[in-house]
Amino acid sequence: MEPHEPDLSAVPVTAVLAALADDVRLQIVRALAEGGERACGTFDFGVSKATRSHHLKVLREAGLTRTRAAGTSRLVRLRHDELNKLYPGLLDAVLAPRPPA
Amino acid sequence: MEPHEPDLSAVPVTAVLAALADDVRLQIVRALAEGGERACGTFDFGVSKATRSHHLKVLREAGLTRTRAAGTSRLVRLRHDELNKLYPGLLDAVLAPRPPA
DNA sequence: ACCCTTGTTCGACAACTGTCGAACAAGCTC
DNA sequence: GAGCTTGTTCGACAGTTGTCGAACAAGGGT
Numbered sequence: 562m563e564p565h566e567p568d569l570s571a572v573p574v575t576a577v578l579a580a581l582a583d584d585v586r587l588q589i590v591r592a593l594a595e596g597g598e599r600a601c602g603t604f605d606f607g608v609s610k611a612t613r614s615h616h617l618k619v620l621r622e623a624g625l626t627r628t629r630a631a632g633t634s635r636l637v638r639l640r641h642d643e644l645n646k647l648y649p650g651l652l653d654a655v656l657a658p659r660p661p662a
Numbered sequence: 663m664e665p666h667e668p669d670l671s672a673v674p675v676t677a678v679l680a681a682l683a684d685d686v687r688l689q690i691v692r693a694l695a696e697g698g699e700r701a702c703g704t705f706d707f708g709v710s711k712a713t714r715s716h717h718l719k720v721l722r723e724a725g726l727t728r729t730r731a732a733g734t735s736r737l738v739r740l741r742h743d744e745l746n747k748l749y750p751g752l753l754d755a756v757l758a759p760r761p762p763a
Numbered sequence: 764a765c766c767c768t769t770g771t772t773c774g775a776c777a778a779c780t781g782t783c784g785a786a787c788a789a790g791c792t793c
Numbered sequence: 794g795a796g797c798t799t800g801t802t803c804g805a806c807a808g809t810t811g812t813c814g815a816a817c818a819a820g821g822g823t
Contacts (some may be wrong), residue, residue, distance in 0.1 A: 650751015
């Protein structure tokens with residue numbers, strides 16, 4: 562079964578925002594933004610692997626990430642360019658570590 | 663009782679995103695972005711006034727809007743400048759009617 | 764003073780969401 | 794093939810959220 566990665570333009574804006582509106586998922590996105598491509602297992606944010614898998618699914622189905630199999634692992638990467646094209650500024654705004662006052 | 667309008671910088675990013683991740687609220691924000699200041703009652707998106715009041719509260723407590731009393735009405739406006747300063751690009755990205763491919 | 768208009772607040776209820784452990788699937792290595 | 798590693802899927806459960814009608818509060822107008 563292929564991992565259902567929709568066209569970003571086909572995903573409602575609210576779904577994209579909802580996907581980003583969670584602490585764990587935001588940490589994943591931030592890690593991906595810096596790290597490039599990473600295996601699912603390299604994320605450890607204090608949740609079970611079931612939960613982690615769930616969050617990665619939400620991100621994938623919101624059109625934010627792409628996943629490809631590599632052995633027993635799955636490599637995840639951020640759809641950086643598409644995101645910036647369709648929602649310019651969104652990623653930067655969200656990724657900002659904490660804008661100094 | 664004053665309507666509890668937090669410092670935008672004190673609101674977690676996820677809360678800001680969550681506030682925007684709803685269709686009704688997004689419509690409200692879009693209307694505010696164009697219309698400037700509007701009374702609560704001038705929004706009609708097919709929800710009861712209880713629900714509308716709820717959504718306006720969520721937006722207010724996420725630091726996205728300001729509200730001031732004016733007679734029996736309450737005027738709501740978007741905190742446009744603060745938003746753009748703290749999350750540059752966010753509003754534009756979200757407000758875009760539908761970015762042409 | 765009375766009433767109408769405008770909003771908010773209060774349950775209540777259904778739907779969704781985040782979380783987990785356990786079971787399952789698929790691939791590698793020995 | 795046996796066993797290990799890596800992920801996904803399946804209930805289940807608690808907490809949150811969107812929705813409503815009804816009750817309440819505060820102003821304004823007559």
